[in-house]
Every structure is written in structure tokens, then in C-alpha cells.
Amino acid sequence: MKYITLFFLIATLTVPCSNAQVRVAKSANRKISLDVSGLRAATDSASLTFFQTLEKDLRIFGWFDPAHGRGELRLTGSAKTSGRKLKVIAQIFRRSDSTRLFSKSYSVAPDSARTLAHRVADDIVSTITGNIGIASTKIALVGTRSGAKELYVCDADGGNLQQITRDKSIIVAPNWAPQGDSLLFTSFLRGFPDIHQINLRRSNRAVLAAYPGLNTGGVLSPNGTEMAVILSKDGNPELYIKNLKDKSGLRRLTTTGQATEASPSWSPDGRHLVYVSDQSGTPQLYIIASEGGQPKRLSSRGRENIAPDWGANNLIACASRSGGRYTIAVIQPGNGQTTYLTFDGADYETPSWAPNGRHIVASRSVNYQSSLYLLDTINAPPVALLQGGGNWLSPDWSPK
Numbered sequence: 001m002k003y004i005t006l007f008f009l010i011a012t013l014t015v016p017c018s019n020a021q022v023r024v025a026k027s028a029n030r031k032i033s034l035d036v037s038g039l040r041a042a043t044d045s046a047s048l049t050f051f052q053t054l055e056k057d058l059r060i061f062g063w064f065d066p067a068h069g070r071g072e073l074r075l076t077g078s079a080k081t082s083g084r085k086l087k088v089i090a091q092i093f094r095r096s097d098s099t100r101l102f103s104k105s106y107s108v109a110p111d112s113a114r115t116l117a118h119r120v121a122d123d124i125v126s127t128i129t130g131n132i133g134i135a136s137t138k139i140a141l142v143g144t145r146s147g148a149k150e151l152y153v154c155d156a157d158g159g160n161l162q163q164i165t166r167d168k169s170i171i172v173a174p175n176w177a178p179q180g181d182s183l184l185f186t187s188f189l190r191g192f193p194d195i196h197q198i199n200l201r202r203s204n205r206a207v208l209a210a211y212p213g214l215n216t217g218g219v220l221s222p223n224g225t226e227m228a229v230i231l232s233k234d235g236n237p238e239l240y241i242k243n244l245k246d247k248s249g250l251r252r253l254t255t256t257g258q259a260t261e262a263s264p265s266w267s268p269d270g271r272h273l274v275y276v277s278d279q280s281g282t283p284q285l286y287i288i289a290s291e292g293g294q295p296k297r298l299s300s301r302g303r304e305n306i307a308p309d310w311g312a313n314n315l316i317a318c319a320s321r322s323g324g325r326y327t328i329a330v331i332q333p334g335n336g337q338t339t340y341l342t343f344d345g346a347d348y349e350t351p352s353w354a355p356n357g358r359h360i361v362a363s364r365s366v367n368y369q370s371s372l373y374l375l376d377t378i379n380a381p382p383v384a385l386l387q388g389g390g391n392w393l394s395p396d397w398s399p400k
Contacts, residue, residue, distance in 0.1 A: 031065040031379065032128065034058065038076035039090065046086045046110035047079040053117035056157055057135040060383050062358065062376045063125050071095065073128070086110045090120055092128065102127045114160060132356040138398040139352075139361055140164075140174040140183050141372060145390035151185055153200070156354070156397075158372060158385030164198065173263075173394055175219045180400045184208065184227070186216040195229060209242065217263055220244075221270045221290070228264035228273055228290075237261050239275055241290060253292055265310045266290070267333070274298065274308045274316055274333070285318060287333060298331060301338050305329065307350045312399075313357030319349040328362055328375060341375050344382070348373070352397045361385070361395045 036058070041051035058064045065071075077090040085107045092102035102124060108116045115136070122133025134156050143152045143163075151164040151171050165171060170188040177184065182199045189196070195209040195218035209215040213232035217239075220227050225245040230237045234252075239261045241251040254261050259279035266273055273290055276283050280297070283304045288295040299305035302320035309317045310333070320329035320340070328341045328351045341348075347365040354360065364373040364382070370393050372386035386392050 032063060032073060033071035034064045034066050034092075035069060035071035035074040035095070036066045037068040038074050040078045042078075042080035044081040044110075046081045046113040049113040050079045050086065050088060050117045053114050053157070053159070054121055057118060057121035058124065060157060060374060061121070061125070061134060062378060062380050063129050063131065073101070075124075081110050084109065086113055086116065088116060088120065090124070092124065114155065118155065118157075131358075134354045134356050134359065134397075137355060137400065138180070139372070139385075139395050140176060140185075140398070141363075141386075141395040142171055142174065142393040143390050144393075149393075151183065151198075152392075153183075154372075154386060158374075161386065164200070173216060173218070174396050176396055176398045177220050178222055178224045178399055180398045183396075184218040184220065186218065195227075208244070217275075219264055219266060221266050222268060223270060226270075226290075228266065228275075230261055230264065239264055239273070239288070251292065253288055253290075254295065263307055265308050265316075267310050268312050268314060272333075274310050276306050276308065285316070285331070298333060298336055299338070300336055302329065309352050311353030311357055312355060313353065315353075315357070317351040317353055317360055319351065319362075328360060330377065341377065348375075350394045351375070352395050354397050355399055361397050363393050363395060 036055055041047040055066050058066045072095055074093050074095050079088045088106040090104055093100050106116055118135035121135040125131055125133035137156045138153050140153050142149050148168045149170045151174055152161055153164055154161040167189045172186050174183050174185040181201055182197055184197050186193050187196045193214050193216050194207055195215045196205055197208050198205045209229050211231050211233040214237050215231055217230035218227055227242045227244055229240050229242055231240050237260045239254040256279045259277050262276040264273045264275040271290055272287055274285055274287050277286050283306050285299040285305045285308050286295040287298050302322045304321040305318050307319045316331045316333055318329050319326040326347050326349050328348045329338050331338050348362045351360045351362040358377055360375040362373055362375055363370045370391040371384055372392045372395055374383040374385050
């Protein structure tokens with residue numbers, strides 16, 4: 001899913017971007033005004049954390065415009081710690097006729113206040129809009145806070161940052177497994193770029209590819225039985241499929257001579273892959289059947305198109321270079337139609353789709369400082385999720 005291979009695996013991850021406008025066709029492009037002043041939070045820390053997190057979730061994910069004292073809908077209820085439980089009651093009424101649209105009660109341990117807030121936000125989005133809530137999802141990324149490139153995971157709002165590895169080496173290109181319980185990534189822990197997998201629940205770790213030369217771009221198929229991978233064991237970096245279920249070996253998909261392949265990403269149905277190749281002279285996107293065959297060039301605009309991510313919405317996001325900078329482009333795989341997201345003159349790279357098919361997380365770079373940003377393909381400006389304390393690179397949004 002990420003453009004991390006020979007193109008800049010050895011170099012520094014510094015990617016420049018260009019000016020464009022959002023033209024991704026979406027429905028429901030109007031925010032719903034929501035009065036949140038009716039939700040009363042007690043003064044205990046868990047209740048305050050719950051309310052602050054919930055309001056932020058409702059604000060940054062684009063469906064609602066939270067306000068105090070006004071709105072077409074009104075959120076009421078309470079959040080308070082009683083004994084060893086944080087108890088929350090939440091109701092939403094339509095202001096015009098007092099119709100109750102949402103009503104739920106919750107009870108969790110106080111240290112789960114943030115988790116509960118995400119859950120409530122998702123319940124509200126699902127009930128009121130009929131869309132998938134993403135507040136409870138996770139984002140994997142590479143950070144340099146410790147001085148080395150290590151693997152981290154945070155909540156979808158950028159909070160609850162957790163360091164996963166302590167290799168004191170270089171880690172690049174994290175990718176979630178389809179079930180959302182483990183991550184694949186390339187690590188230089190043993191001095192060479194090998195593909196590792198770590199189970200976040202059990203904290204156990206395994207090496208999935210350690211062939212001679214380059215091993216990178218590891219990403220599991222939607223059914224989890226195969227891994228697309230870039231290997232240079234036979235010469236130049238090429239695209240392969242490794243069967244993980246019956247260990248029947250490798251299937252080579254590309255043979256491009258002196259060209260370099262990179263960054264595979266599976267289609268939602270697992271029948272095709274999009275990847276990067278510089279066989280035309282510059283890095284561009286190509287699509288190939290997962291069973292093999294003749295690849296077809298997809299990208300036609302921009303000097304370079306890299307870091308593709310094929311979303312569940314069947315759209316491909318990538319970083320596209322034009323005018324010396326990279327911006328985030330969205331491409332329809334059927335006809336190659338390309339649209340761009342609004343940005344502010346910074347460099348945007350390594351996009352990853354949220355499970356709802358509306359939002360994208362990307363790394364945004366200014367003056368060689370990279371931060372984590374949320375992009376809304378419908379109606380909102382970019383939102384900073386994680387800034388400072390090092391560089392934050394190569395985000396990948398969990399599938400659930």
C-alpha cells in the first residue's frame with residue numbers, strides 16, 4: 001500500500017506537492033449542526049476525557065458541526081464516574097419537533113473513557129447518517145520520536161499514541177492485516193530489509209520474507225491467504241505473490257528488465273493489484289491481475305504517481321507529483337479519471353483510505369518536518385492529527 005522500495009528505501013523519506021481542488025464525487029456534503037451543550041460531564045477525569053474525546057470525534061470526522069446552544073439536532077445526557085464504572089447516557093433529539101432519534105446508555109471502566117467516546121461517536125454517526133463510523137479505528141505509522149524509525153499505532157483522532165517496536169533501527173511501510181489484529185512492515189533489524197509481521201494482541205513477531213536482497217511492500221490479500229511483496233532476489237525489484245496458506249511458494253507477476261517495481265496494493269475483491277513501476281522512465285501506477293497477465297498503466301497525469309492505496313470504495317489514492325511537489329490524487333481504476341484533494345502548499349504523501357471510503361490519512365511535510373493529517377474528500381479542510389516530537393510517516397488506516 002505504500003511507496004517504500006528501492007526508489008527511496010535507501011534515501012531519506014522526503015517527498016515534496018501541488019495545488020488542486022477536491023472533485024471527488026460524494027453525497028451528503030452538508031454537515032449536520034449538533035448542539036452538544038445538553039450532555040453534562042461530571043468533573044472527574046474520566047467523564048471529562050469522555051466528553052472532550054466525543055466532541056472532537058464528532059467535529060473532525062465531517063458528519064457533524066458540534067456547537068453549544070444551537071443546532072438542528074440536540075445531544076443530551078450525562079457522563080459520570082460512579083464506583084468503578086463510567087456511566088454514560090446519550091440521546092439525540094430533532095430540535096424542530098423534539099423527535100428522539102438516538103438513545104443509548106453505556107457503562108465501562110473509567111480507564112476506557114477514550115475507547116467509549118469513540119464507540120459512542122460511531123454509534124451516533126451510524127444511527128443518524130447511516131454511514132460507517134471510524135472513530136474506533138486505528139492508524140499505524142512510522143515515527144522518529146526515539147531517534148530511530150519505529151512502528152507506532154494511534155487512535156483515528158491521533159490520540160493514544162503507542163510505540164510498538166523498539167528495534168533502534170529502520171522500519172518502513174506498515175500495512176494492516178485484513179482482520180486488524182496484526183501489522184506487516186519492512187524492518188532493517190537484522191541489517192537487511194526483511195518483511196516482519198507482529199500480532200498486536202499477543203505481541204509475537206515473525207519474519208514473512210527474508211530472501212536475498214530487498215524484501216519490502218508486504219501486504220496481505222483481502223482473504224489473508226496471500227502476500228504481495230517486492231523482491232530483488234532475482235535481480236531488479238519485481239512484484240511477487242507469496243502463498244501463506246499452503247506455503248506453495250512464490251508467483252512472479254512482473255518482468256520489466258531494468259525497471260523497479262514498488263508499493264503493491266490489493267483491489268477490494270483480491271483479483272487485481274495496483275503497484276508502482278518506473279518502466280516508462282518515471283514512477284507511475286500500473287494494474288495487474290493477481291493471477292498474472294499483462295499489466296496496464298493506470299496513471300496519466302503528473303510527472304510521478306506513487307504510494308497507491310486501493311480503498312474499499314474501489315478508488316485508488318496516491319501521491320502525485322506536479323510542479324515539483326506531491327499532492328494526494330484519487331483515481332478511478334476503471335477509466336483512470338483523476339481528481340485531487342485541496343491542500344495548502346505542503347507536501348502530502350503515502351495516503352491511506354479509512355474504512356468509510358470518505359477520509360484519507362496522509363503524511364504532510366513542511367521544511368523536512370512530517371506530521372499526520374486527516375483529509376476529508378467531501379467538505380472539510382485538512383486536520384492535523386499528530387504533530388511534533390519527531391517525524392510521522394507512512395500512515396496506514398486499520399480495516400476496522
